[in-house]
Amino acid sequence: MKNILTAIGQQTRAFQRHWLSYFSLFVSVDLVIQLIVIPLFRLATTVILQAAQIPFISYQNVVIIARHHPLVVVALLVELICLLLVVDLQFAAVLLGIRDISREMFTVRGLVREIWQTLRRLRPSSLLVLMVYFILVIPFADLVYRTPLLAKIQVPQFILDYLTRNGLLLTATVTFYIILTFLGLRLVWALPLMVYQRLRPRAAFRQSWQRTQGRRWLAVALRLLTIGFLAVLVMAAFYALVIGAQWLLDFLPQPVAALFANINLLIIQLGSELVTTWTGVVTVSLLFLPLTTTAPVTASPRLAAKGRRAFAGLILVVLVVVAAAGNGLYLSTSQHHRPVTISHRGVAEENGVxxxxxxxxRTHRLHPDYVELDVHETKDQQFVVLHDENLKELAGVNKTPRQLTLKQLTRLTVHENGHQAKLASFTTYLRTADRLHQKLLVEIKPTPADSPGMVKRFVDRYGTDLIQHHALVHSLDYGVVEQLKRLEPRLPVMYIQPYNFTYPNTAANGYSMEYSTLTYDFITLAHLQGKRVYAWTVNEPAIMMQMMYKNADGIITDNLAELNRQIATYEDQRSYARQLLNYILVVPTNTEFAP
Incomplete structure (x- = not known):
């Protein structure tokens, strides 16, 4: 450990000599990705789907797209290939830039020339290898350089919740991540070998595997963990200092406190990016720079130094302008609105079944804006309020709703959270909600066994009443969404999405989106089209606050009382220190310069 700390100290002193150049390199790559590359990919996907009149991409329609729109599949595959190339090139830019800066031979023109040479060396057969490589090294790539593109690749939280629901799935999930971590550590040298020694991917994989034989991969892991731990300590101390200063400044008159809040938020962003830069440079210098065998083709040291200063000045100006614009919106009280509160499946804090x-x-007494519930069709073409497609877990009966009549279903007793109750028909549930003046968010849960006229029958029976009582309807099945809007255009209907692939263009009035992939950009684009966005299922206080700062229109939760407390905190805009703390804890990663 002492040797590792000594080596980190040496690399830190080397970092101090050229910190501004390193900082400019990391920020410039991030800005290019955020301001140019990501919007271009999003635009390309939108144009491709709109040209083929495809409203969205999800697991529901991917087979249909493949069967009926082969040109769209080809175009999206080309886009995926381009995405892989961009990810490869941004890592190459960071690796080559660090090497050239450390040698005091960095110029923008020289870096661009070397990146182009790296691109020319790639072959079609390399793309699949690169895809596998980036999947394996994503956790370690975050330590070296948290790229905005790779940061968007994540497993939705509801899938992780499902995988950890029982012992067998949890064991399988943990085993999978252990294997993934081990393989990532064994192959962590592959990309640097491709960039520095110009090896082909397969040769780089073999050499990285050889370099980490025995227990040498443990040494790599220890270095990465040590650097990451030191970065966390530095960031924690830095954040505490800035938040403490703002807490004192909040006692000044509001305009002065607001001015300092904007300044301090910019300091937080610059400081976060500086620590990220230090982490990346020290890691690359410690692990990968010894691999360098080729000299960069660049200008003279004097010209290189002059170019670095001009480049750094330009990048700082762009960064400050972009960050300041976003910060003004973030801290402006006019941007803050109260989201509607939605009780998931009609319960709050496990107060019933x-x-x-x-x-x-019971939940109505907590005054949610909406109570969310689920509806299935029964054997006799009625509607029962139930989420699961099988009654075994709640009622101990191994039957589906479609196998029983409504009368049989409403005789069953269901058990959960230490409570028990009878199943209810949707007619009874709706009548009770109307009497309580409680608005509903109704999820229609279709199955292959449903009758052909299920949606029409639902609209004919309940459409007018739902409209009169300002209810909403949503569904995971886009076919149901389309039918509802066609049969009753006045009924507000939302489309449930479990994953944010791209911004859809649908007939829905809005979207219910799984929170872990819901982005500020998605919500902003939806608002520009007059569509609302609800986040589900949000149970943690920090995530509740995050969704509010992303301007979600509503939050679906199992913990309604906690959501009400977080909303009260959110609406208290007198404390800029609290807003800065929320930015650090719950607003996006430190590679993004606006919330």
Whole structure:
């Protein structure tokens, strides 16, 4: 450990000599990705889908797209290839830039020339290898350089929740991540070998595997963990200092406190990016720079130094302008609005059995804006309030709703959270909610066994009443969404999305989006089209606050009382220190310069 700390200290002193150049390199790559590359990819995807009149991409329609729109599949595959190339090139830019700066031979023109040479050496057969490589090294790539593109690749939280629901799935998930971590550590040298020694991917993989034989991969892991731990300590101390200063400044008159809040938020962003730069440079210098065997083709040291200063000045100006614009919006009280509160499955803090009348009545006392519930069709073409497609977990009956009549279903007793209750028909549930003046968010849950006229029958029976009581309807099945809007255009209908692939162009009035992939950009684009966005299922206080700062229109939760507390905190805009703390804890990663 002492040797590692000594080596980190040496690399830190080397970093100090050229910190501004390193900082400019990392920020410039991030800005290019955020301001140019990501918007271009999003625009390309939108143009491709709109040209083929495809409203969205999801697991529901991917087979249909492949079967009926082969040109769209080809175009999206080309886009995926371009994305892989961009990810490869941005890592190459960072690796080559660090090497050239450390040698005091960096120029923008020289870096661009070397990146172009790296691109020319790639072959079609290399792309699949690169895809596998980036999947394996994403956790370690975050330590070296948290690229905005790779940061968007994540497993939705509801899938992780499902995988950890029982012992077998949890064991399989943990085992998978252990194997992934081990392989990532063994192959962590592959890309630097491709960039510095111009090796082909397969040769780089073999050499990286050889370099980490025995217990040498543990040494790599220890160095990465040590650097990461030191970065966290530095960031924590830095954040505490800035937040403490703003807490004192909040006692000044509001305009002065607001001015300093904007300044301090910019300091937080610059400081975060500086620590990120230090982490990346020290890691690359410690692990990968010894691999360098080729000399960069650049200008003279004097010309290089002059170019670095001009480049750094330009990047700082762009960064400050971009960050300041976003910060002004973030700290402006006019941007803050209260999201509607939605009780998931009609329960709050486990106060009853989901989707039952006793839980509805108890939850209503907490004054949610909406109570969310689920509806299935029964054997006799009625509608029962129930989420699961099988009754075994709640009622101990291994049957589906479509196998029983409504009368049989409403005789069943369901158990959950230490409570028990009878299943309710949707007619009874709706009548009870109307009497309580409680608005509903109704999820229609279709199955392959449903009758052909299920949606029409639902609209004919309940459409007018739902409209009169300002209810909303949503569904995971886009076919249901389209039918609802066609049969009753006045009924507000939302499309449920479990993953944010791209911004869809649908007939829905809005979207219910799984929170872990829901972005500020998605919400902003939806608002520009007059569509609302609800986040589900948000149970943690920090995530609740994050969704509010992303301007989500509504939050679906199991913990309604906690959501009400977080909203009260959010609406208290007198404390800029609290807003800065929320930015650090819950607003996007430090590679983004605006919330």
């Amino acid at each position: 989901q989707n039952t009348l006793p839980a509805l009545k």
